[in-house]
Amino acid sequence: MTKVSIIIPAFNAAQTIIASLNSVLAQEINDKFEIIVVDDGSKDQTKAKLETLVQKGKVNYFFKDNGGAASARNYGIKKAKGKFIGFLDADDIFLPGMISKCLAKIENCAFDLVTVNGLLTYLDDKGQKVKTEVLDYDWIKQPPDELFLDFMKKGAIGGPHKALFRREVFQKVGLFDTGLKVYEDLDFWIRVARAGLKWGHISLPLVECYRAAHGSLFTSNKELNQDCRVAVLRKYKAEAVALDPQMKEMFGEQLLNFGKNYLIEYKSYQKALACFWESFLSDFNVKRFFRSGFNYLRPS
Numbered sequence: 001m002t003k004v005s006i007i008i009p010a011f012n013a014a015q016t017i018i019a020s021l022n023s024v025l026a027q028e029i030n031d032k033f034e035i036i037v038v039d040d041g042s043k044d045q046t047k048a049k050l051e052t053l054v055q056k057g058k059v060n061y062f063f064k065d066n067g068g069a070a071s072a073r074n075y076g077i078k079k080a081k082g083k084f085i086g087f088l089d090a091d092d093i094f095l096p097g098m099i100s101k102c103l104a105k106i107e108n109c110a111f112d113l114v115t116v117n118g119l120l121t122y123l124d125d126k127g128q129k130v131k132t133e134v135l136d137y138d139w140i141k142q143p144p145d146e147l148f149l150d151f152m153k154k155g156a157i158g159g160p161h162k163a164l165f166r167r168e169v170f171q172k173v174g175l176f177d178t179g180l181k182v183y184e185d186l187d188f189w190i191r192v193a194r195a196g197l198k199w200g201h202i203s204l205p206l207v208e209c210y211r212a213a214h215g216s217l218f219t220s221n222k223e224l225n226q227d228c229r230v231a232v233l234r235k236y237k238a239e240a241v242a243l244d245p246q247m248k249e250m251f252g253e254q255l256l257n258f259g260k261n262y263l264i265e266y267k268s269y270q271k272a273l274a275c276f277w278e279s280f281l282s283d284f285n286v287k288r289f290f291r292s293g294f295n296y297l298r299p300s
Helices: 017-025 046-055 069-079 098-108 144-154 168-173 184-194 222-243 247-264 269-281 286-291 293-297
Strands: 004-010 033-039 060-063 084-087 113-123 129-135 163-166 199-211
Touching (some): 004 017, 004 069, 033 046, 033 069, 129 199, 144 247, 163 168, 222 247, 222 269
Parallel strands (some): 033 060, 113 199
Antiparallel strands (some): 113 129
16 A cells, blocks of 8 residues: 655656656655656656656656646645655755655654755756755744734745645645645645644754746746735635734735735736725724825835
């Protein structure tokens, strides 16, 4: 029986995916595990790069029409046979011990999921490492309601590749929201926090993520990025305010800033007006709203 399924969504990942796969294959784990690569409509040589590993039975490869990261992860979850499910982006790597340490903790302590810290490495235009910093997520070790509110305040912990899940988690909280092209991970983590699952954490960096100077979805379409962030805020705002009424003012200020961005940076006037109006209705400090309104509309 397959113990662990590692799902790797890939889109035009020919240059990086072999390093990602090798980092999984190098994991020291006695139990049977599978690697599932979901090719989300790549136009490059991603499939060709994987042929040898597929022929050797080391990788299960699936091709689908492009639908985004959420769609690819969901596809992989449905194909997975493992009792436990993990993820890895096609341009990141697992560090030694990622699977074995997570597996030991999740089984020994009967957790529903286990998260880890990470490393974030910045690359220059030539793909050379510029600097590396530690991604410390120890702050997630708190009660579910407080964690949910913290996610709403400052975002979550990035993608799900920093975790190992029991497959039942996806039955309890649902799959990734395919309506979100970015911030689908934040939406997912919020639902996990709301579900009150038994959550363990390992205070070690066991995943290394890479950020290039150009080319990410976050930098190439900033308006889409903000659209999705606003959508997540709207989806859970009422629930957060019910838990902590003081969140109203924070959401009002966030929406005001989002409105400014829509107006000044993106020239999206209807979106700007909607955010300004929601900010006004959210019990945001009305005097400050009007007193500083012109300053908010002034370019930064």
